[in-house]
Amino acid sequence: MNAVLYTRFELLRTFRNTRFLILSLGFPVILYFTIAGSNRHAHVEGISFPLYYMAGMAAFGSMSAMLSSGARISAERAVGWNRQLRISPLSTRAYFRAKILTAYLMALLSLLVLFVCGSSLGVSLAAGEWLKMLGLMLVGLIPLAALGILIGHLLTPDSIGPAMGGGVSLLALFGGAWFPVSGTLRDIAQFIPSYWLVQASHVATGGRAWDAKAWVVIAAWTLVLTALARRAYRNDTARV
Amino acid sequence: MSAIAASGLRKSYGEIEAVRGIDLTIEPGETVALLGPNGAGKSTTIDMILGLAEPDGGTISVLGGTPTAAIDAGQVGAMLQTGALIRDLSVRELIAMVASLYPAPLAVQDALDLTGLAEVSEQRTQKLSGGQAQRVRFAIALVSNPKLLILDEPTVAMDVEGRRSFWTTMRELAARGKTILFATHYLEEADAYADRAVLMAHGAIVADGPPTEIRAMVGTRTIRATLPAAELDALAALPGVSGAERRGEAVVLSCSDSDAAIRALLVAQPDARDIEIAAAGLEQAFLQLTAAA
Numbered sequence: 001m002n003a004v005l006y007t008r009f010e011l012l013r014t015f016r017n018t019r020f021l022i023l024s025l026g027f028p029v030i031l032y033f034t035i036a037g038s039n040r041h042a043h044v045e046g047i048s049f050p051l052y053y054m055a056g057m058a059a060f061g062s063m064s065a066m067l068s069s070g071a072r073i074s075a076e077r078a079v080g081w082n083r084q085l086r087i088s089p090l091s092t093r094a095y096f097r098a099k100i101l102t103a104y105l106m107a108l109l110s111l112l113v114l115f116v117c118g119s120s121l122g123v124s125l126a127a128g129e130w131l132k133m134l135g136l137m138l139v140g141l142i143p144l145a146a147l148g149i150l151i152g153h154l155l156t157p158d159s160i161g162p163a164m165g166g167g168v169s170l171l172a173l174f175g176g177a178w179f180p181v182s183g184t185l186r187d188i189a190q191f192i193p194s195y196w197l198v199q200a201s202h203v204a205t206g207g208r209a210w211d212a213k214a215w216v217v218i219a220a221w222t223l224v225l226t227a228l229a230r231r232a233y234r235n236d237t238a239r240v
Numbered sequence: 241m242s243a244i245a246a247s248g249l250r251k252s253y254g255e256i257e258a259v260r261g262i263d264l265t266i267e268p269g270e271t272v273a274l275l276g277p278n279g280a281g282k283s284t285t286i287d288m289i290l291g292l293a294e295p296d297g298g299t300i301s302v303l304g305g306t307p308t309a310a311i312d313a314g315q316v317g318a319m320l321q322t323g324a325l326i327r328d329l330s331v332r333e334l335i336a337m338v339a340s341l342y343p344a345p346l347a348v349q350d351a352l353d354l355t356g357l358a359e360v361s362e363q364r365t366q367k368l369s370g371g372q373a374q375r376v377r378f379a380i381a382l383v384s385n386p387k388l389l390i391l392d393e394p395t396v397a398m399d400v401e402g403r404r405s406f407w408t409t410m411r412e413l414a415a416r417g418k419t420i421l422f423a424t425h426y427l428e429e430a431d432a433y434a435d436r437a438v439l440m441a442h443g444a445i446v447a448d449g450p451p452t453e454i455r456a457m458v459g460t461r462t463i464r465a466t467l468p469a470a471e472l473d474a475l476a477a478l479p480g481v482s483g484a485e486r487r488g489e490a491v492v493l494s495c496s497d498s499d500a501a502i503r504a505l506l507v508a509q510p511d512a513r514d515i516e517i518a519a520a521g522l523e524q525a526f527l528q529l530t531a532a533a
Contacts, residue, residue: 002340009329009337016328080323084380087290088341089314237292 028061054118055201056177073152146225248298273430317386
């Protein structure tokens with residue numbers, strides 16, 4: 001099979017859905033300007049508010065983008081497309097690859113849009129720091145890629161909207177995307193991938209944004225969610 | 241090597257026994273109609289042939305291997321009963337996307353031409369009519385250039401013209417040596433296009449043979465009479481009658497011996513009116529066979 005061609009069509013489909021693109025890219029931007037615009041000179045956790053909140057909204061937007069693959073999968077299942085793919089030679093690996101690549105491109109776009117917004121509010125980082133932050137956030141999104149596929153194969157289109165909206169909001173809340181978390185909440189948050197997405201903003205302080213715990217948490221979530229997603233896909237052959 | 245060889249195949253969903261131990265062998269090059277009313281087990285049988293459902297018992301081989309092996313080798317093309325198209329691609333793009341999954345697909349243009357989609361090939365899939373969408377699903381099954389083509393209720397939602405051109409294409413494919421299995425409840429389709437008809441009812445195969453042979457197996461005539469008050473059970477028990485069915489005020493008797501049946505009917509029901517005796521089509525053969533199962 002021609003995996004490149006297949007993936008290309010998958011991307012073409014996603015990026016043609018302009019309503020989806022505008023909504024998923026636009027919403028975090030509006031939130032960012034509304035909240036960070038009025039607190040431009042404040043500081044949180046030792047970094048500027050526009051920087052902290054830029055990472056927060058970038059985390060929020062990119063997590064939504066990653067999970068939106070779930071919404072598309074769920075819609076495809078509802079029309080029986082998943083079963084059509086199942087009777088083709090498309091391998092689990094190639095299927096996952098196309099879905100993950102599409103989700104990542106959406107997430108990357110969301111991150112870059114927020115970075116541009118951040119710059120416009122005076123966020124200024126060295127090129128290396130921008131890249132480091134981008135890299136950390138892309139790594140932090142790996143478990144979300146698996147989560148998107150997992151929920152796509154478990155939920156129906158009418159339940160996936162609330163599940164995604166609520167799920168992303170909770171992840172963002174615990175991750176500190178809306179406001180910094182402290183105390184017990186912070187102790188819990190450190191075991192959630194979204195916390196580390198927001199923490200990537202600390203590249204600006206010169207120290208390490210992520211400690212060893214971050215890498216372990218991301219790796220553990222990735223392993224567990226990938227195994228679950230793989231199983232959900234394998235078992236998902238029934239008529240919906 | 242058979243195209244499909246199933247033996248003792250069983251599948252239940254909870255309490256419901258969808259398929260209860262069927263044996264079915266289809267040789268390469270055959271065109272076989274799988275006939276039966278809704279709930280007969282046709283789609284479940286097809287799901288097992290395609291590896292979409294795991295049998296509870298029995299064995300199944302497709303093109304000499306497991307269903308999954310045949311699918312992975314790209315040798316099976318199928319059109320499932322339920323299924324719409326994904327949106328945001330043109331017809332041509334969607335067919336090309338599917339073609340990219342197979343080792344030796346047809347040219348996309350050939351698939352479009354074969355299914356009469358050339359004119360709408362640049363339209364987005366979400367803008368198609370029901371009949372056009374059905375043809376796109378047919379093109380999806382064909383573009384894989386399969387040895388074995390499986391179609392579940394392929395002409396549902398097609399208009400008369402669409403149906404005619406669909407069957408013209410199917411004849412062409414059969415002539416090229418493809419093995420074709422199609423499920424239908426249009427009896428005239430089985431009669432006109434299949435070499436062989438397999439009738440299913442209540443999860444079992446109740447008849448298997450050339451459509452003409454199936455007609456000969458059962459009663460060759462039906463008697464229709466206006467009889468508002470008659471008991472169906474009593475009518476069905478008359479000599480020469482193999483089944484009775486009510487249609488409003490009238491009853492229709494399927495007969496194994498219509499001469500004996502009409503004599504007995506007039507004795508038992510002297511007030512029978514508007515009596516017609518007609519040669520049975522496959523429709524009656526079908527009702528009679530499936531009612532008995």
